[in-house]
Amino acid sequence: MATRNFYWERAVTEQITITRLGAKADGVAESASGPVFVPYVLPGETVTIERDGPRANLVSVDAPSPERGAPFCPYFGTCGGCATQHMREGFYRSWKHGIVAHTLRQARIETSIEPLVDAHGEGRRRVTLHVRFPDRAMHVGYMAARSHHVIEIDHCPIAVPALQRQAPVIARAIGKHLSAARKPLDIQITAAETGFDVDVRGHGPLKDQDRLSLIDLAADLDLARLSIHGDVIVERRPPAIPMGRAAVVPPAGSFLQATRLGEETLARFVLEACERTKRVADLFSGCGPFALRLAEKMEVHAVEGDKGAIAALDKAARATPGLRRVTSEARDLFRRPLLGPELNAFDAVVIDPPRAGAEAQARQLAASKVPLIVSVSCDPATFARDATILIAGGYRLERVIPVDQFKYSPHVEVVGVLKREAVKKRR
CATH class of the missing domain: 2.40.50.1070 (OB fold (Dihydrolipoamide Acetyltransferase, E2P))
Incomplete structure (x- = not known):
């Protein structure tokens, strides 16, 4: 396999051995000048590279790993969309599960992590x-x-x-x-x-x-x-x-889960966690992938900063017969997170923030009396940061489920279920 990037100006050719993979799927090799990062390689492989500084361009794989597979896309290695098609399935799943495990260990969160759930389905929609x-x-x-x-x-x-x-x-x-x-x-x-x-x-x-x-x-x-x-x-x-019984018309260009199966899978875990609750707040609700499905069984209050998305959710809820009461609120949760008295009105809170996480909202949740929090995240690092805040506030992280919606990329989603161990005494 030979690849060539187009940002290279001057380069030195050398042969190195890959020792491990980084979080972005690049192989890492040690050199006298520090770590060298190489795309499309696997631990234990001997490869020829061209490099100028810490980043290298793969020229050839000279001694391949037994975990190396054949990419199915003719553009793999030149197109920047996929990073892992050269990995055999078992190795790939273990590596991706390990991203979540390593991130939680770094945050000193001790919990069991369930097997990686494949949510690629038919592909990116x-x-x-x-x-x-x-x-x-x-x-x-x-x-x-x-x-x-x-x-x-x-x-x-x-x-x-x-x-x-x-x-x-x-x-x-x-x-x-x-x-x-x-x-x-x-x-x-x-x-x-x-x-x-x-x-x-x-x-x-x-x-x-x-x-x-x-x-x-x-x-x-x-x-x-x-x-x-x-x-x-x-x-x-x-x-x-489609979002459960409802059909939503999202605003043009607005956020949407990458795959249909990914959305359904994340929603399934959210519904499982909330099945015994009566009133749920769905924070960072988007146009309703969780709220509209939850509303088939319980009352939901949806909060989202994008006015177009919350309007689409509200319109879909009103047009769908048989749903429980759905209320909605356009609110910037980064600047104006829901406060304790607002949060305490709910049996559960679902939170699905952007990649930056929801530190301000997590702090308010940590100080609340909400018995159940379901945290959905597209970034294990910010998931761990926010979970640390909640754990310090008296929550127990009971389930961690890695979900592979962005297959063949380094990205992995996480669903975490947190329950309050005991309401903190207030002075």
Whole structure:
């Protein structure tokens, strides 16, 4: 296997032995000048590299590990989207489980960790392709690792079948349509139940004539919705996403779990933890993947800083028969976390913050009387930080479940179930 990144200027070729993997899936080798980081390698392998400083470019694998497998994507090693297709499944699962275990050990959290749950399903239901004009030609694809160089692709095997070949077709058509401005474009394409939902970033405001021509293009491509920076150009069909009994139309370009199975898996663990509760607060609720499913059995108060997302949740709740009472609140939980008296009205709190975690809200929860907290996180490090705060406040971390929604990447999600051991005495 030989790979080459496009940010290299001067390099020294040498042969080294990989000793371990880092958290980002790079192999680590020790040298006289310090650690060297090499992508697409495994512990114990002898490899030839080119390097300039601590980061290296893999030239060849000279003595492969028995844990090395054959990548299934022809772009692996050049496209920066996947980092682990060279790992055999057993090794991969052990390594990913180990990321969570190592992070919790570093935080001095002692608890058992359940087996890694595969939540890839059919694949990613959303991809972002890049359109660039570094020369006279238009280039469409994914970025190379640690680079702004576009690797052109004609299909993406880790996407859902509907997106695998159609996403590059859509991105090229839109890029060509907007090529006169020669601006760098990022085109986010989501496979919704009713068709493709496309949001284009990087172009800026459009003239009326351009908007009209994009409406025609959306019809030619049979898009459900087309938007520029979240500004809807045309919605030919509402791009609905099922969430339990409900069907939600998220705001253009808003957050959505990467895979359908990933969302369903995370929601299943949340529902299992909350099954005996009557009133739940869903904090950082987004457009409702947990709240709307919880509302099939209990009352829910959803809180989210994105006004468009909370409005979509509220609309879906009102349109879905048979749900329990759902209330919603647009609130910046980083600046205005729910306080103790507000939190104490609930039997359970579900919290699913962005990658930065929810330190301010965790501190308020730690001082509350809430009996049950379900913490969902896309970052083990901030999960551990917030869990440490809760444990210090009197909670016990009873379950930790790693969920592999972002397969073939270093990212791993975590679901943690925390129960209050005893209400703290207050002076």
